[in-house]
Amino acid sequence: MYEYDWSTIPAALPILWEGMKITLQVTLTAIVVGIVWGTLLAVARISNSGPLAWLAAGYVNLFRSVPLVMVILWFYLIVPQLLRAVFGTALQDIRLASAITAFCLFEAAYYSEIVRAGIQSVSRGQISAALALGFSYGQAMRLIILPQALRNMVPLLLTQAIILFQDTSLVYVIGLADFFGASYKVGDRDGRLVELLLFAGLIYFVLCFAASMLVRIMQRKTA
Amino acid sequence: MIEFRNVSKWYGSFQVLTDCSTKVDKGEVVVVCGPSGSGKSTLIKCVNALEPFQKGDIVVDGTSVGDAKTSLPKLRARVGMVFQHFELFPHLTITENLTIAQTKVLGRGREEAEQKGLKLLDRVGLKAHAAKFPGQLSGGQQQRVAIARALAMDPICMLFDEPTSALDPEMINEVLDVMVELANEGMTMMCVTHEMGFARKVAHRVIFMDQGRIIEDADKGEFFGTPRSERAQQFLSKILQH
Numbered sequence: 070m071y072e073y074d075w076s077t078i079p080a081a082l083p084i085l086w087e088g089m090k091i092t093l094q095v096t097l098t099a100i101v102v103g104i105v106w107g108t109l110l111a112v113a114r115i116s117n118s119g120p121l122a123w124l125a126a127g128y129v130n131l132f133r134s135v136p137l138v139m140v141i142l143w144f145y146l147i148v149p150q151l152l153r154a155v156f157g158t159a160l161q162d163i164r165l166a167s168a169i170t171a172f173c174l175f176e177a178a179y180y181s182e183i184v185r186a187g188i189q190s191v192s193r194g195q196i197s198a199a200l201a202l203g204f205s206y207g208q209a210m211r212l213i214i215l216p217q218a219l220r221n222m223v224p225l226l227l228t229q230a231i232i233l234f235q236d237t238s239l240v241y242v243i244g245l246a247d248f249f250g251a252s253y254k255v256g257d258r259d260g261r262l263v264e265l266l267l268f269a270g271l272i273y274f275v276l277c278f279a280a281s282m283l284v285r286i287m288q289r290k291t292a
Numbered sequence: 293m294i295e296f297r298n299v300s301k302w303y304g305s306f307q308v309l310t311d312c313s314t315k316v317d318k319g320e321v322v323v324v325c326g327p328s329g330s331g332k333s334t335l336i337k338c339v340n341a342l343e344p345f346q347k348g349d350i351v352v353d354g355t356s357v358g359d360a361k362t363s364l365p366k367l368r369a370r371v372g373m374v375f376q377h378f379e380l381f382p383h384l385t386i387t388e389n390l391t392i393a394q395t396k397v398l399g400r401g402r403e404e405a406e407q408k409g410l411k412l413l414d415r416v417g418l419k420a421h422a423a424k425f426p427g428q429l430s431g432g433q434q435q436r437v438a439i440a441r442a443l444a445m446d447p448i449c450m451l452f453d454e455p456t457s458a459l460d461p462e463m464i465n466e467v468l469d470v471m472v473e474l475a476n477e478g479m480t481m482m483c484v485t486h487e488m489g490f491a492r493k494v495a496h497r498v499i500f501m502d503q504g505r506i507i508e509d510a511d512k513g514e515f516f517g518t519p520r521s522e523r524a525q526q527f528l529s530k531i532l533q534h
């Protein structure tokens with residue numbers, strides 16, 4: 070029978086907190102950049118301009134069709150090589166930068182689909198009315214359509230953010246010590262892997278469950 | 293003011309408008325009627341290029357709509373339009389609805405825009421509702437705000453696409469009253485509507501459309517007296533019954 074021993078956890082908290090900071094950094098950057106870049110992709114995709122719409126669709130379909138863990142590895146193994154070839158200097162530790170880049174670009178593909186559905190949920194008459202007043206297409210999108218679309222999308226955007234928060238644990242494949250990675254390292258070092266992973270799981274569960282409850286409350290309010 | 297020259301339009305292989313020519317002079321009120329699907333909305337949406345057309349041209353106050361060099365936002369800013377479903381911006385207050393295009397399109401200052409917006413809101417009898425959101429107003433009230441929103445741009449002419457057909461009967465008159473007043477002030481207006489009472493009262497001319505063609509284009513008296521085409525006669529007898 071396995072003897073549980075939780076006594077190593079208090080001493081590990083500072084290291085775990087360092088890991089959580091990385092997790093949050095990747096998550097928040099990917100949310101912000103992902104939504105902005107995803108919105109641009111969505112607008113490009115529904116625009117009438119052929120090549121732009123086509124490129125955006127290609128981008129979204131590409132990133133939605135490959136596993137996230139592979140994208141993380143690509144950006145760790147391939148992109149730095151390219152940068153080195155271009156800039157000639159050996160880069161420092163690029164694990165965090167490459168992970169953030171991978172998540173931003175990957176999440177943008179998912180966010181763009183959410184934003185596209187949001188834009189299409191705004192009635193056609195709204196864009197006609199905006200254009201009829203003399204707004205340019207860009208102004209009509211920015212001032213009239215997107216604010217309405219975003220409001221309809223908030224629950225979906227938050228749900229995607231919760232998934233993203235969990236998915237950041239995949240950065241362990243490039244040896245980055247996020248919250249999950251840090252828990253694993255400490256547990257391994259102290260011979261208390263089971264306890265540390267249970268503890269990390271509990272923290273993920275509490276945070277994500279609380280966030281999804283929040284989303285549900287918001288949904289009830291807007292419905 | 294608005295001149296249609298042999299306008300034709302297709303959706304794919306389906307021809308929506310066939311060789312439409314007519315004219316709306318300055319200060320004139322023209323009512324467009326005809327059965328559903330005959331192309332009335334499409335015709336007036338061509339005036340501000342919300343719908344592109346493939347043949348012919350429309351000239352609005354000297355500006356060719358079909359010319360690729362024409363700035364469509366500039367043209368549209370000078371042509372007011374009122375829609376069947378109001379299309380107020382639901383995320384903005386009534387005041388913001390009235391000012392946003394003034395500030396962002398015409399570059400007016402905030403204060404000037406608000407003054408103008410509130411004056412027009414007062415004119416349509418809704419000053420007390422300035423701080424509300426569109427969803428808090430009745431259909432008739434929303435449509436009056438929509439008219440005020442268009443007027444705030446100081447348009448050279450106004451287009452109406454069935455402005456009362458989405459309204460409950462008891463609200464139709466409050467909107468028509470505003471339109472009648474506008475007509476009496478000399479606004480150039482092109483109105484798609486089946487409100488023949490309105491047409492009788494203020495229209496100068498009536499255009500009757502069927503299957504994408506302008507079948508009848510006559511002075512009001514002539515049209516209500518003895519429409520020449522059988523289609524128009526049938527149509528009139530149908531809608532005048534109730």
Ligand SMILES: Nc1ncnc2c1ncn2[C@@H]1O[C@H](COP(=O)(O)OP(=O)(O)O)[C@@H](O)[C@H]1O
Pocket residue numbers: 303308326327328329330331332333334335
């Ligand atoms: N986007 C579109 N694509 C194809 N056909 C359309 C489109 N919009 C309108 N139509 C068709 O064009 C015709 C004229 O429509 P419309 O101008 O809205 O008529 P009305 O306003 O007189 O009822 C109708 O037969 C309609 O089905």
Ligand SMILES: [Mg+2]
Pocket residue numbers: 332333334454
């Ligand atoms: Mg119509």
